């Protein structure tokens with residue numbers, strides 16, 4: 001079997017289009033413009049690229065973008081004061097503090113200072129708890145993007161065996177919660193799971209979020225399974241820089257029913273879901289109906 005390639009780039013463009021349409025309607029009917037504030041501390045080059053892309057995408061869908069670039073030496077008190085100001089600002093519906101933060105800043109303290117209703121990353125401990133208990137929350141963007149692609153491909157997910165390889169707070173754990181919410185039978189595996197290949201072969205849905213280049217090979221994939229590759233690993237091969245996922249694409253694509261490529265799979269969905277979350281936060285803040293198909 002040669003797998004169907006799930007085109008995350010095209011899917012993300014569709015999601016951004018839906019967000020843009022909803023934003024235009026909000027402006028027209030209610031005079032409201034959703035706003036996203038992004039806070040970047042320091043000059044980490046990768047973070048600067050992410051923040052630039054987030055700003056451009058936010059503007060493109062018609063939202064207001066508020067960028068706050070702070071010096072690497074910014075104190076915790078100064079950063080917390082900025083978050084308090086953004087929490088109180090009615091024009092700001094979503095707040096994202098770009099991670100990683102410089103070492104002298106306590107990320108947990110900073111993230112948990114964000115108003116949970118504006119926590120579009122879904123990292124605040126209240127949102128983690130709400131998701132874990134099946135209540136309405138803000139959902140982390142990358143697993144939300146994976147869920148949207150899975151629902152689009154399968155329709156209903158109920159009863160399917162899902163294996164999530166990876167147990168991070170940002171992807172693995174929330175992904176497992178979301179799949180459970182859609183009535184999958186969920187296993188969380190990780191780099192130290194015994195007989196990982198056998199566990200993975202049980203999966204109708206296999207999500208690889210382990211952070212190890214090409215660790216999941218074709219022999220670990222059940223024939224016809226859907227493989228979602230969350231990994232983004234920069235490696236050097238034949239003297240050239242290359243981007244690969246956590247899945248060995250060629251061998252897995254020969255066995256799977258459907259697969260996301262790297263690049264062009266899960267990656268583009270993350271920013272699309274950040275915009276969707278900002279729209280959701282804005283609708284909730286104003287007591288309006290949430291956008292259909294853009295939430296968990």
Ligand code: GUN
Pocket residue numbers: 096097098099100121141
């Ligand atoms: N740094 C890399 N990815 C992310 C993300 O999804 N959210 C935040 N806040 N920082 C990041």
